[in-house]
Amino acid sequence: MRYAFASAIVLSCLGGAAMACPDPSLGSGNMQIAPGAAAQPLSVMAGGENTLDACGLGMLGTGQFRSAPDFSFSVTGMAGREVVFDVDSTCDPALLVNTADGQWLFNDDSEGLDPRLTISDAMALEGRVDVWVGTFFGGDCQATLNVINQPIGTVPAPMPAPAPAPAPAPAPAPAPVPVPAPAPQPAPQPVPMPLPAANCPNPTIGGPPISLSSAQLFQQQAYTLQAMGSTTRVGECAGVNGGGTATVAPQTSLFLSGMQGYDLTLSVQASCDTTLLAHGSDGQWYYDDDSAGNLQPRLTVPSAAMNGRLDLWVGTFGGDSCPATLTLQAVAQAQPLPQPIPQPLPMPAQPQPAGGCPNPSLQGMPVYSNGSELYSPDTFQTTAMGGAMLGSCGLPGTGWASAQPQFTLFLNGMEGYGRLEIEVTSPGCDTTLLVRDAFGQWHFDDDSYGNLQPMLNLRNTAALNGRVDVWVGTYGNEACQASVEFETWSSP
Incomplete structure (x- = not known):
């Protein structure tokens, strides 16, 4: 399954969107999605001429879409509910969504070769939602977009217990012994639903990418973004040891090179009480709340967690949002003292040409x-x-x-x-x-x-x-x- 999610927070280091790409401003006409509305099957010709990679959205996945949305929906009053978009088609379609809070969502193969997206974040469903139905390899084909809104975590209502059978009429003679009516069976009780995993920070979803080398990080790098909370307490999510709140998607995904021998120090400064949550390529979660003082976090991630993608959530303790500055800096790891060699063997002299030998720790x-x-x-x-x-x-x-x-x-x-x-x-x-x-x-x-x-x-x-x-x-x-x-x- 290909599924990706990118935050709408624009980092100051990223360039602008490419021309002739999926653009929410080109949408026209708003269809209504409201609580209790029936499912809507909508016919559409899947396809498009713009690749996600050429439009700076390649981290979401692979697909081709038109510039203008195929559908624009006006969504209101969806607290406690979720909207499901899925596509039926005979080809290999792909699905791209821009939510009401500006986040990009993508899916390709959740149901065989057909995509499906479920959106339950209240902020993402309060306003206009734009939907593109494209194809994975390009070309056009006939498809149907199904739009369903439903309560989050609904449990089917229990069936009522059957009424007791009436007592049989007495026979004329001899008089029968009265038979007591059977006691009704108790109705089953609904099972409490756990916190939906879809609302927790998700390390399989990528945020806007930042690519840096250790040489760049010797000097402190700073990026402006939006610290974002939610109604989800991260301490209630499986595997996360921390407090405060965070969104489903990370605020950014770091791709670092040449970090052998270096740890990464991250800190946040903002006007609200922020938190910092990281998920490393080692599969471990890292969290901090107030180590930088003034209700701001500072976190050091070890080198072992950076051999790949490092996802960062800049959340808030109280669930609110505010502008924030994220700073990054590489810090050399403490090296153990070398052990003396009792009788070192002499090494044969090797010529050292100018510039040095090909070095895989350097990056082209x-x-x-x-x-x-x-x-x-x-x-x-x-x-x-x-x-x-x-x-x-x-x-x-x-x-x-x-x-x-x-x-x-x-x-x-x-x-x-x-x-x-x-x-x-x-x-x-x-x-x-x-x-x-x-x-x-x-x-x-x-x-x-x-x-x-x-x-x-x-x-x-x-x-x-x-x-x-x-x-x-x-x-x-x-x-x-x-x-x-x-x-x-x-x-x-």
């Missing part, structure tokens, strides 16, 4: 993609360069490469393809290609593409889900302009 130009997107090849321009002799660095191959990779790919969904092909072309020099996959394995090529140009086919595609570093080097330690093409293939 980030490229975020997946197997489906790379099925249509992506081409990038770069500078092929030397620096260190690969043989002197204990790496496979011949020639030279820089310490920093030219590209750092963050990939997913690669296991469904037979191979990833990487090709380099340059009219100016004899280039080489060095790749380190997500499993830490090195791959090298020099001239397989012909004309002194390299090509690699990486067939262990499971080792490509994650971070993949790419160095475009040269055989003669010179520098020249080059083009690099990345493409997935179905065949191995």
Whole structure:
């Protein structure tokens, strides 16, 4: 199932929306959704020309939608109720919703290939709700959008107990012994409903992304956002040890690189009583309330929780909302004192070329993609360069490469393809290609593409889900302009 949710809070570091993208301001006409209204089946042609990735909404999922909403609803008086949107279609449809409080919701395959979204947050259902019915792969098809509103956690009413059978009439003779009427069975009592999990902070939902490296975080980074509470006390949610309130979706999702050996310190300053909740890639929750003083939180997240996505909720203790400033800074971990070596063995001298050996702790130009997107090849321009002799660095191959990779790919969904092909072309020099996959394995090529140009086919595609570093080097330690093409293939 593909399901994603993004907060409408706009972080000061994020750019504006792309042109010709799903735009709530293009909606026209408001259909009514009110308590007690019957379910509404609405016919629609699913599809659209705008991809979520091109519109800056790629963290939600994959799909294509029109610019204007297919439906705009006016929703009122839904306290204690929820609205369900689901789609029936013979193709692979996708569903995109912008709620009354400006949050984006997406779903693809909750019911087979059909999407379904349930919205129960009262703030999200007080005003206008815009709905787009698109398709996962593009193209158009006939579909039906079903709109249902219902009480949250409704338990079916118990059936009444049957009335006792009347006593039989006495026979004329002999007189029968009276038979007592059976006692009525007690009616079953409704079972109390637990707090719906849908109202708790959800670590499977992504917020607006921030990508940073440790080098950027040596200086404190600050972002403005809205601290948001809710009616849900996080201490009542499974696995969360904390207090105060928070929304379902995080205020932001951090994607950090080069954080080995560093912890991350986060703090919040605001005019209301705020809280800070984090969920790390280690599956652990981290919480703070007042450590920064003046009813403001400060939290340190260890390096082990940052090998992937780190979700942050800036909530409030009392359920209110207010503007807030979130600050981030990398802090070096305390290192243990080195143990003395009684008789160190002398190491053979190794040549240290200028610039250093290819270093996977450094990051190149980030490229975020997946197997489906790379099925249509992506081409990038770069500078092929030397620096260190690969043989002197204990790496496979011949020639030279820089310490920093030219590209750092963050990939997913690669296991469904037979191979990833990487090709380099340059009219100016004899280039080489060095790749380190997500499993830490090195791959090298020099001239397989012909004309002194390299090509690699990486067939262990499971080792490509994650971070993949790419160095475009040269055989003669010179520098020249080059083009690099990345493409997935179905065949191995």
